[in-house]
Amino acid sequence: MTLETATEAPGPTDATRTQKRAIRTRNRLMKAALSIFSEKGFDSTTIEDITERADLGKGTFYRHFPGKDELILDLTEQSTAVLTQEIDKAATTAQSTQDLMNAFLSAHRKFFMVHREEFLLLFQSRLVLNLQKEDTLSLETPFERYLETLQRHIARFIPSPVNRAKVRHLACAIAGFVSGFFSFALVGLPEADIxxxxxxxRQTFVSAASAFLFEQKATKVMKGEEESASPSLSATVMRSLSHAKTET
Amino acid sequence: MTLETATEAPGPTDATRTQKRAIRTRNRLMKAALSIFSEKGFDSTTIEDITERADLGKGTFYRHFPGKDELILDLTEQSTAVLTQEIDKAATTAQSTQDLMNAFLSAHRKFFMVHREEFLLLFQSRLVLNLQKEDTLSLETPFERYLETLQRHIARFIPSPVNRAKVRHLACAIAGFVSGFFSFALVGLPEADIxxxxxxxRQTFVSAASAFLFEQKATKVMKGEEESASPSLSATVMRSLSHAKTET
DNA sequence: TTCATGAGCGACTAGATAGTCGCATATGAC
DNA sequence: GTCATATGCGACTATCTAGTCGCTCATGAA
Known part of the structure; x- marks a missing residue:
């Protein structure tokens, strides 16, 4: 790209004024696009919608992006970066699997509450990935990095022979649960209470995920044993529930 | 609608040939639309895309639907009907909360595996609901019915003073978890293994949800109206939920 | 048979949109 | 100051799309 024209020493200070202006403009375009995407959706947004909100000429858009597809790719990378950053910040100090799951929840909660537009953007690019299209661009790799971030933190609490498949299942489950829950809460619960x-x-989620990790470890050690539900859930609790009176 | 023109006795046999043809045509349009929506997405699909795949003239579309928005509303209702039907079929025989959660999982799994296009459609209409738009149509009510189906089955296992807010939270959590998990699995796991x-x-999920129900019962018994877990949320949520059917 | 009604059709219009291109302006090297 | 380069601009074209309208055909009532 033309932004890399600087010969060397690409520190933040020695970017030429022209370059800084270009970066500012590009950021304004991305910010405007993110904002409009979260209102009317990616497909319904026109290039002029974006440049108009950014208060820029239409031609300027094409100086910075080949087209809308490249823009959503950049925005997806930016948004997953924000999310994984929150996760890293919250999860590094975790001392137990409970800590870790709590950290995951907090990070996602913050992402949903504070970065709503980014949340909605990831929802949309995930939809694009799920659609039965041909190309798909390289839109998958930001999500891959996100899942790997989860896996990396999870793996810290797994003894040596890590079952990567199971860790990935858990990562998908966590990612799916939080995004799905928030998105359904947005439909089914009053906004202020989400x-x-x-x-x-929270406690239920933490117990469940920890139990899954435990089971993962346990099956490695002792096989064939009937898996106990969770270390934090007593057997009596479970039993009492299975015989619960049916009443409406 | 013109389909209701039949004066009386609207049995399946006594529909006039013209009416049957119209219904067939309408179904072909809906089927074609569902198929294309799952490929290129709702917003990128044109009316001519639909009529072309249905092998019909463009004007025919407008004889059956005022526009694309009404079409996705109908398709969303149809898709949630398929899903809730699966849920009802699987859940009515449940004898315990474990049974129930297993039934929920099986029903959603089947919906995802067998009715992929409907799954993708609901994903899209849920996105539309999440976007910060103005109108939103009445696209919300099919989801409301879906959540109420879950709640209805859950409520069978709750003793008399049902805490509707918590039941709804669980319904959102279940709905969110399964749809989110499948959608992330589609990105992060090999298709064959999903x-x-x-x-x-499964076991972890069942335990967690059952435990949540137990906690629901316990707090209800202990405190009556007040909730210990989140006192500040009870009043508003309870109030809005008790009038869920009538509120807009 | 005749006629009325409604389904199906696709050319057409009006409007919107993607992407281009030549020009203006700002910057920076000299 | 002068020139080269890069950014920003918006009018323009070519294309696409929503929605309409008058027509044909099938059906069904009389």
Whole structure:
């Protein structure tokens, strides 16, 4: 790209004024696009929608992006970067699997609450990936990096012979649960209470994920044993539930 | 609609040939639209895309639907009907909360595996609902019915004073988890393994959801109206939920 | 048979949109 | 100051699309 024209020493200070202006413009375009995508959706957004909100000429867009597809790729990378950054920040200090799961939840919760537009963007690019299209671009790799971030943190709590497949399943489950829950909460719960609604589910989620990790470890050690539900859930609790009276 | 023109006795046999033809045509349009939506997405699909795949003239579309928005509303209702039907079929025989959660998982798994196009359609209409748009049509009510189906089955296993807010939270969590998991599995796991990947998570999921129900019962018994987990959320959520059917 | 009704059709219009291109302006090297 | 380069601009064209309208054909009532 033309932005790399600087011969060497690409520090933040020695970017020429022209380059800095170009970067500013590019950022304005991305910010405007992110904003409009979260309102009317990627496909319904026109290039002029974007340049108009960014208060720029239409031609300027094409100076910075070949087309809309490259823009959503950049935005997806930017958004997953924000999310993984939150995850890393919250998860590095975790001392137990409970800590880790709590950190995951907090990071995603913050992402949903504070970076709503990015959340909606990832929802959309994930949809694009799920559609039965041909090309798909390289839109998959940001999500791959995101899942790998989860896996990396999870792996810290798994003893030596790590079952990578199971770790990945858990990563998918975690990622799926939080994004799915928030997206359904947005439909089925009053907006103001979505954040709070996560609280009562928190302990359950943490127990479940920890139990999955435990089972993962346990099956390695002792095979054939019937898996106990969870270290934090007593057998009596489970039993009492299975015989619960049916009443409406 | 013109389909209701029949004066009385609208049995399946006594529909006039003209009416039957119209219904066939309408179904062909919906089928074609569902198929294309799952390939290129709702917004990128043109009316002519649909009529072409249905092998019909463009004007025919407008005889059956005012526009694309009404079409996706109908398709969303149809798709949630398929899903809730699967849920009802699987869940009515449940004898315990474990049974119930297993039934939920099986029904959603089947929906994802067998009715992929409907799954992708619901993913899209849910996105439309999440976007920060103005109108939103009445696209929300099919999802409301879906969540109520889940709640109805859950409520069978809750003793008399049902905490509707918590039941709804669980419904959102279940719906969110399965749709989110499948959608992430589609990105992060080999297609052939998606079905199998749910198995190791099954027990964990069932335990977690059952535990949540137990906690629901316990808090209800102990505190009556107040919730210990999140006191600040009870009032608003409870109020809005108790009028869920009538509110806009 | 005749006629009325409604389904199906596709050319057409009006409007919107993607992408281009030549020009203006700002910057930076000399 | 002068020139070269890069950014920003918006009018323009070529294409695409939504929605309409008058026509044909099938059906069904009389």
């Amino acid at each position: 954040d709070l609604s996560l609280a009562p589910l | 079905d199998l990947s749910l198995a190791p998570l």
